[in-house]
Amino acid sequence: MSVVGPWECRLAGAGEWRVVPVPGSWEQAGIPMDRSGPVEYRATLRPPADAAGRRLRLRFGAVSYACEVLVDGREAGRHVGMWDAFEVDVTGLVEPGRPAELLVRVEKPASLTGGPDSAPVPGRYPARETLAGFLPYVWGHSHGGVWQPVELLVSGDCAVRDVAVSGDVGPGTEAGRLSVAATLLGPGEVTVEVHDPDGRLVDRQQRTGDAEVAFELTVPEPRAWSPHDPARYAVTLRTCDGDERTVLAGLRRLTADGALLRLNGEPLYPRMILSWGWYPDRLHPDPGPERVRADLVELRRLGFNGVKLCLWFPPEYYFELADELGMLLWVELPMWLPHPTAHFRGQLFTEAERLVRAAANHPSVILVTLGCELSAAVGADVLGPLYDLVKRLAPGVLVRDNSGSGEAYGGLLDEYADFDDHHFYCEPAYFRATLEHFAPRWRQPRPWLFGEFCDLDTFRDLRRLDTSPDTGRPWWVSADPAVNPQGARWQYDVPAQEETLRRNGLWDAGAELERISARQAVLHRKVTLEAVRTRTDTSGYVVTGERDTPISTAGVWDDLGRLKVDPEEFAQFNGDLVLALDWDRRRAWVAGGDRPAPFDTWCHPVGARVRAHVVLAHHGRTGGPARARWHVGFPDADPFATGRLDADAPRGTVSGLGVAEFVAPAVDRPRRAVLRVDVDCAGETTSNAWPFWVLPGDGWADAGPVAVIDPAGRLPDLAKVAPRVVPLDTPGAVLLATAWTAAARRHVAAGGGAVLLVDAATADPPLPVAAMPFWREAVKVVEPHEAWGDFPHDGWTDLQFAGMAPDLALADADRHAGARPLLRRVDARTSAVHDYAVELPYGSGRLIVTTLRFDGSAGDQPLGLRRNTGAAYLLGQWVGALTGPAARPDSAVGDRAVPDAVAGPAEPAVHPAPEGGWGH
Template sequence: MSTVEGWECRLVGTDDWRPVPVPGSWEQTGIPLDHPGPVDYRATFDVPVGGARLRLRFGAVSYACEVLVNGRVAGQHVGMWDAFEVDITGLVTPGQPAEVLVRAEKPASLTGGPDAPPVPGRYPARETLAGFLPYVWGHSHGGVWRPVELLVTGECALGDVDVSGTADGRLSVAATLLGPGELTVSVRDPSGVVVARSVGNGTLTIPDPRPWSPHDPALYAVTVHTSGGDSKTVYTGLRTLEADGSLLRLNGEPLYPRMILSWGWYPDQLHPDPGPERVRADLIELRRLGFNGVKLCLWFPPDYYFAIADELGMLLWVELPMWLPHPTPHFRTQLFAEASRLVRAAANHPSVILLTLGCELSSAVGADVLGPLYDLVKRLAPGTLVRDNSGSGEAYGGLLDEFADFDDHHFYCEPAYFRGTLDHFAPRWRAARPWLFGEFCDLDTFRDLRRLDSPWWTSADPAVNPQGARWQYDVPDQEKTLRGNGFWDRGAELERISARQAVLHRKVTLEAVRVRADTSGYVITGERDTPISTAGLFDDSGALKVDAASFAQFNADLVVGLDWDRRRAWTAGGDRPAPWDTWCHPAGALVRPHLVLAHHGRTGGRAEVRWRVDLADGGEAESAAVEPGAVEPGLVKPGADASGLVEPGLVEAGPVEPGPDASGLVASGSLAADIAAGAVAGLGIAAFTVPAVDRPRRAVLRVEVDCAGQRTSNSWSFWFLPDRGWPGPVAVVDPAGRLTDLAALGAQVVPVETPGAVLLATAWTEPVRQHLRAGGNAVLLVDAACVDPPLPVAAMPFWREAVKVIEPHEAWGDFPHDGWTDLQFAGMAPDLALDVTALPIGGRPLLRRVDTRTSQVHDYAVEVPWSAGRLIVSTLRFDGSGGDQPLGLRRNTSAAYLLGQWVRALGKES
């Protein structure tokens, strides 16, 4: 076997031959990115003497091609991801050079987003299995993007070799012979010793089998020989994957797939063939982050990718490249032909445990396609779990009567709505089976373009960077946008803040998944930044954005998370959930975090737990006594609801414990529990009472767990707030009823016309404007129901796709923050922002939002002069009540404290 080298290419119809890399793509030679071809490739090779059969093996060509050797047709192929061979025995002369010419066409891109018309071409992208790469950088790669090899064999040559094994030592071999002859098989164990032989295809029994797993990726070498002298060695593993209710088991042991989403994007090249060294380095780094696998989302990598995953023990989820298809007759024919070839190639590898037929499919693809395709894939890959539609038909308008071995949803949620979304889609009464999240948990970070060396996909020149299929096409305008809104020179600050927010978002989301016993695994979006998204854990240069050891604390076999007591409120004559602020607590509050262990290690055992709570900056808290009768966590002061009834279920805590010692230790303890492998179970409660503090203080709960030879740790921040009472008199205009529990906070509510009172309003009414005209100051809390607010608003997520920037302003007072929005903002995070194109003269922002995709700036809080007074306008949700946010202002401890700071600042100016 030898590699054919020295390739040239040209656009058909021209004589402009130019060198082209193989493997590579024709776009690397300067052919326009949106040109679909055809493009001719040519190379010359020497034909050896003595071979009875000669074949050219193409690793992959995008997308459709015809192969000519010495001017005569040798074969055709359609499909951009799989290898194929053409027999050239009768087309060449032994001992003489031969010329091979490949005429290729790639999927024709679109002109301006997923629903735009296609560019001219024989193969429109949405009528092919082009996958998701066209939507990442706009186009498909074209040409001979994998190596071309000359195979010289006897008459009895080997075609495909399919091998699979089970953990009990059964090994199946099925090889195709291309000529008459006999077949022999020999198997070597991981140490190189021959342990089995056979003649012909069939099943062998391996003595003392050593199963393959991520903990022990043992590989057996299966060598197939023909009587004509041809041979091939395939490395495989013995493993058995089963579903035990919602729990996956590999070789009988619990398995919790923790995967990263890969779209096959490598920014330094225009084709998904990065080379073995790059793949190996990436997979090793992902292991350090706690991942045990990769989802190959809508692309199919080179064969070495699978081999390296097998060797390293990294799990793979293969997804056929079907997304937003137009299922024409050509598409349907190709779907089954290509699926058969791709699945057979993947099924040889023990690392491949999951297969999905497509992603987020709508009703365009029905049971007439997905049913037979599911049956085909199950037959070709019996050792895997298979699903028709990653994301589910019920979520994307597709097939509801599924063909599936597991449940799969793609939840891109704001934290406040995540648990509710899980509850809504939870399997409940359905037959127990694994529930995985085939992609979820993204958070775009800020990309500082000043650090990049102007890659082509940042260009505003459509000749250099045509939009193509991309729906997100903001990068070319980002510099102009950032310069216009004043954030261009603040890129380093925005990157730093957004990196911290991204880790926080992933931590909160993953822990919420892991403390549920009905979840079975997940795929995080995504592996690396792309032209349409900066949600990668690797940036554009390939550098890791997060600390690997810290990330692995909540992304491992063993993860400890938190849960909380439940509360309910009697409202309008009935019970309702009453969430409260679990992250911020007043002095004297009893805090009761429940420690929950997700144990997906190999063996169960005794879990030994150590926990401690320390002030983050050390030192003692205020020593002044707090009167006995500690406050319920999340409540500034217990009180009655609007009906005058004391809320059922409120229990006061005991006397305040002594304050922290000189080192800052608040409390510590130990717990123990027996935990079975594969279980999610409570370890106990790390209860402590908040000491008196003279200023807001951040504390950290640290937990260490030793269980069955494994160790894990995790930590969470809390904020302790002083009880200073409500600052001064306030007037209230609240037709929305968002501030009904102000009295429970101890606020002195006075009439609107009271001199010196700060007005709190939830509607922009004439009394509010009159108060400002008279020289009064006010806070206006804007929500979607606010009619004709003084500043326009726009709906958008708070956490996702945004950097929150806390600007200097005296209204922050001593509200605790480290320059970014940590979980003290969770209870007031809105889904609405102020659409302030230009701040009014004299306006001063408090909290800003920089969109990580568009670079546009919005505000969550801004102070503006209004008539003779000062007005803070904010969309922050001080009354919580969105998703699982605290119910009402008095349960929203952090929000109530911040509102008090704003009142205090405005009151000083009255």
């Protein structure tokens, strides 16, 4: 029975009572977010008149964090722990048929004042000394109060308190097995019945027990639980006192076959989304079953088959829905940046046991981590026994001590772990090398998952959040610290973003910046996930993240709950079957030895022989021969090359299907082509597509003589690209320089043109540089400027920029009167603006300063200018624009931040693929 309301709350002993939602949080009732309590809740408890002689218990779904329960002023019980359900026996404290006052006095974890390392706000339970999880770092604070339902349970003395169920199934047609253990309020006889997914009775047993009773049940002709067939068995317990409890259980077996995970003997590749339990329309992680069901169904459309519950523990219905829908779950105990005091250590094991017992009932739960990115503050004395506890309570899951690994975060190196787990937030050029670094060949093969990775923040157009005149923008946008205190958040830039955008002239460009960044996010994830799937030593991943938050816009859902990606497009590289590309290897003799010599795989000159190796990662349900067809062509034109590839593709493997080989056709201007591959593998089908750019051989046609100043040694192969390399004093020469020397300054001041390539080692550059990622956390905007020539772009940076992407940007360009940006960077988290290329006035000449790496050579970028086809072509366009006097058309000057080619009205929340689409 539900406790009769309404519920009311107040700061303990002070102020007027106010209505508060239960389930809910006291912040929803207007209590300041940075107040840790105590807060008093009250409601009327109405025991039924026919409950005389029965046991009466109050069951709390969850209370944050520590609470004392009183009935008519008498203490009924206490509880510490914000995530787990608990019961309080009120038999003898209430009289059946007579109302009683229920009072719950609650304190929540005391947050911090200004970031993860700041001082805590007043409170008995500092957040870092509790299992508060990550939500305080998402919106600043923990939620407080009675945030899950409260029920009154009426039963006899022999009633079921808790049930633990685990199911196992052997290979083939062996019988399944269900282990059932129940704790009882009092001794008595218990009957258990098991019904199969079709409702047929398959086993029935009876036991008499005192505090506990256990059953081992056999299931003939078992039907295993899996994401493709989430079959469940109904396990019903009945006591001699008339109590009844039904648990829906699954039969499944998870094993590791080297790096390959197997579920019931079949290959399994977990593809999960990272959830922090953030729901923007409320201040607690209890969104309701309908919302969770809708989210899980949509995630399946995107190709995901699971969710990582990162540092939080959801209501019971979340687990039940995952079981029903066949969604895998990774449970992570909410331990992050802890201060392991005596209170913390005691609570850790107490709460962990409760949480793991609750999770272990569910076949969807396959992985458990004990904490996230733990440092040396938590050692073997804690993680060893905790690992043993979890393995004992959840024998059907794989367990790891530290998600992210001690070797990456300064934690325990002698691990307690059934699988490897790293969190790689990488720029694409460094991703493959990072994987190699953390995967030495001598390690014993075992599953290797990425417990979180592959984020990319998109631009947040704050104008979208002006949802109505009544509600206005969300509270977490406010610059008023009384409304939006920083708390534990390290990222606290949203309140200042509007001012920053207006100052930089970008406020009105929000819709277009949002559209561009959404395209870039899909591109980044496509490249990263395909790189993971081409490796046989990877076993699964968790993409960051589920929805946008006050500290990050890396979600697949925005703040208003709208998808930022097209499900069909996203599922192409996030499914059971994924097609990817790989390339021939090359080497170069450098300084007396061999080195890898990557080349530009996305830009090709006319007549080039292109060899794309087609790779299939197969974790589907049927193996066998794979028949692939490919074609490549320009949009709105017939393909200029086609082919067929046939190969065997066993399940659970990564297989090369063959080479899609073609010659780049003749073009009179740079053109974007698309290679599409469709594959059928024993009835399972998938497809994927990739862009290519075909460049004419005259990228330097308008370029005059070129001089070079290169003390950094970045342009040794310039003469193989530029038609005329001449001394600096040659009339009309355009200078390419890697240092801002006195000679370079004289050349520009006297009326010459120059392109200055700066990096972190450049002395006294015209503009300061700052280290920051190119692809992640930023929107790249191609500004109108004649120097772009006919270099192909749609106003945003696609893979034609991969070979020149830098990890440095230019600052303070706007301080120079007459500065003309070419490529800008708008930070998706702070809205700060930097530049990757800008023309600066200098004397009588023209100077383009850039951090773009025309010579590549970072990570797996092309080695040198001559192998960097797209970059070399662009550099030729810039040199051509600086050759001789150049017009400065009025249309290219002004406050406009987005070029005509991409400017337009606001786009819908689901953004289209680039022009022509990935698959056309």
